[in-house]
Amino acid sequence: MTTTFISSISMQARVSASTTRFSLKKHVSIFNNGKTNNLSFSLQCSMPARLAVSCAAKQETMEKVSEIVKKQLSLPDDQKVTAGTKFTELGADSLDTVEIVMGLEEEFGITMAEERAKEIATVQQAAELIEELVLEKTA
Amino acid sequence: MRISSVVLQMHQTFSIELPSLQLPSRMETHLWYILPDEVKCTSLLKHYSQLLSPLEKAKVLQLRGDELKKNALLARTLVRTTIARYQTVDPRSLMFKKNMYGKPEVDWGNYNNCNSPPLHFNISHTHSLIACGVTVHVPVGIDVEDKERKIKHDVLAFAERFYSADEVKLLSIIPDPEVQRKEFLKLWTLKEAYVKALGKGFSAAPFNTFTIQSKSGTKGGYNLCKTSKIAANSLERTKKCNREWKFSLLELADSHYAAICSEDDQASGGAPMRVIVQKTIPFVEDELISESKLL
Numbered sequence: 532m533t534t535t536f537i538s539s540i541s542m543q544a545r546v547s548a549s550t551t552r553f554s555l556k557k558h559v560s561i562f563n564n565g566k567t568n569n570l571s572f573s574l575q576c577s578m579p580a581r582l583a584v585s586c587a588a589k590q591e592t593m594e595k596v597s598e599i600v601k602k603q604l605s606l607p608d609d610q611k612v613t614a615g616t617k618f619t620e621l622g623a624d625s626l627d628t629v630e631i632v633m634g635l636e637e638e639f640g641i642t643m644a645e646e647r648a649k650e651i652a653t654v655q656q657a658a659e660l661i662e663e664l665v666l667e668k669t670a
Numbered sequence: 671m672r673i674s675s676v677v678l679q680m681h682q683t684f685s686i687e688l689p690s691l692q693l694p695s696r697m698e699t700h701l702w703y704i705l706p707d708e709v710k711c712t713s714l715l716k717h718y719s720q721l722l723s724p725l726e727k728a729k730v731l732q733l734r735g736d737e738l739k740k741n742a743l744l745a746r747t748l749v750r751t752t753i754a755r756y757q758t759v760d761p762r763s764l765m766f767k768k769n770m771y772g773k774p775e776v777d778w779g780n781y782n783n784c785n786s787p788p789l790h791f792n793i794s795h796t797h798s799l800i801a802c803g804v805t806v807h808v809p810v811g812i813d814v815e816d817k818e819r820k821i822k823h824d825v826l827a828f829a830e831r832f833y834s835a836d837e838v839k840l841l842s843i844i845p846d847p848e849v850q851r852k853e854f855l856k857l858w859t860l861k862e863a864y865v866k867a868l869g870k871g872f873s874a875a876p877f878n879t880f881t882i883q884s885k886s887g888t889k890g891g892y893n894l895c896k897t898s899k900i901a902a903n904s905l906e907r908t909k910k911c912n913r914e915w916k917f918s919l920l921e922l923a924d925s926h927y928a929a930i931c932s933e934d935d936q937a938s939g940g941a942p943m944r945v946i947v948q949k950t951i952p953f954v955e956d957e958l959i960s961e962s963k964l965l
């Protein structure tokens with residue numbers, strides 16, 4: 532299953548001697564297997580222009596998140612889980628969500644503050660928060 | 671009644687009328703529950719789906735799998751029919767909204783019932799039981815969990831991560847892992863019920879900022895103690911003095927723990943919460959559960 536990520540605003544990396552910080556607001560559509568997920572949201576990222584870091588979560592992270600979610604909810608491996616899939620759609624209740632958070636914390640070696648963890652409703656959101664925390668950890 | 675030549679469907683005779691209900695008194699919580707396994711009749715389920723708003727129907731359809739869809743349908747049906755019976759209105763006509771933190775409540779905007787005491791409700795479900803708690807005047811929160819639910823993580827590690835220090839202490843001295851798991855689950859339902867009764871979202875009362883402990887000498891009585899972290903906020907301190915919370919923990923259908931939390935109405939004189947439990951199949955039958963097993 533491939534997920535193609537298309538950004539409506541191209542990131543023009545202007546190579547300059549000094550680090551240029553800029554703020555991006557972009558609308559993102561996630562396509563999956565030809566079906567539009569219609570997941571659009573605003574991302575605000577502030578980052579050095581010379582670093583080619585994507586704002587959206589890496590495919591690898593999302594796959595790991597999906598794996599952990601499926602394991603927690605005892606879903607078959609072939610259960611379709613996409614970036615925009617809500618945990619509740621898969622039958623997760625509050626106890627499942629907390630266990631998922633624990634599983635993600637263990638897998639990625641991070642700690643999620645409860646207020647942030649509660650905001651996670653989809654695979655995409657979990658993956659993004661994870662990457663943000665991993666980045667903070669290694670910074 | 672059409673009987674398919676291939677499959678004989680269980681037929682449940684149902685009425686299109688909903689018998690009305692008397693409102694709970696100030697000291698009572700009414701707890702209604704459905705066992706999804708007892709509702710198999712497709713024409714009954716179709717009747718239920720006709721009660722839902724278009725938005726509710728869409729949400730049901732978003733869920734993955736027939737069991738999840740059916741349970742979501744039953745949950746909305748339970749809420750609509752139960753409230754409609756207390757208010758003697760058409761269940762289809764009820765409108766719902768969410769408070770600013772996302773807690774669902776009835777939108778009484780349409781009705782002229784200034785004489786009617788405000789009804790509060792809260793719902794919780796597992797894959798095998800759907801429950802709805804109803805109170806008047808005070809907010810209510812409920813949580814149900816399957817007694818046999820397995821925790822995928824180590825129970826103590828989970829508690830250390832999320833529960834309060836006192837609760838971890840209490841759990842850690844339990845020698846039998848099965849008993850420990852059950853106590854962990856009971857605590858979970860009590861804590862969830864509190865957060866849901868509070869209605870301010872999970873972040874307003876992170877689990878490690880409060881302890882729920884049983885009142886010694888009182889069966890089914892529990893106390894809520896907040897850790898100093900919350901009390902340090904002077905605004906919370908003032909609020910804390912004015913509100914007390916009542917808890918009840920019981921066993922439902924021999925299979926579930928159910929915790930109920932409601933705000934203590936000072937008028938009740940500190941009396942323990944009285945819970946009236948009824949099992950129901952909307953439009954078919956109600957069954958008063960005469961012995962609510964308090965834990």
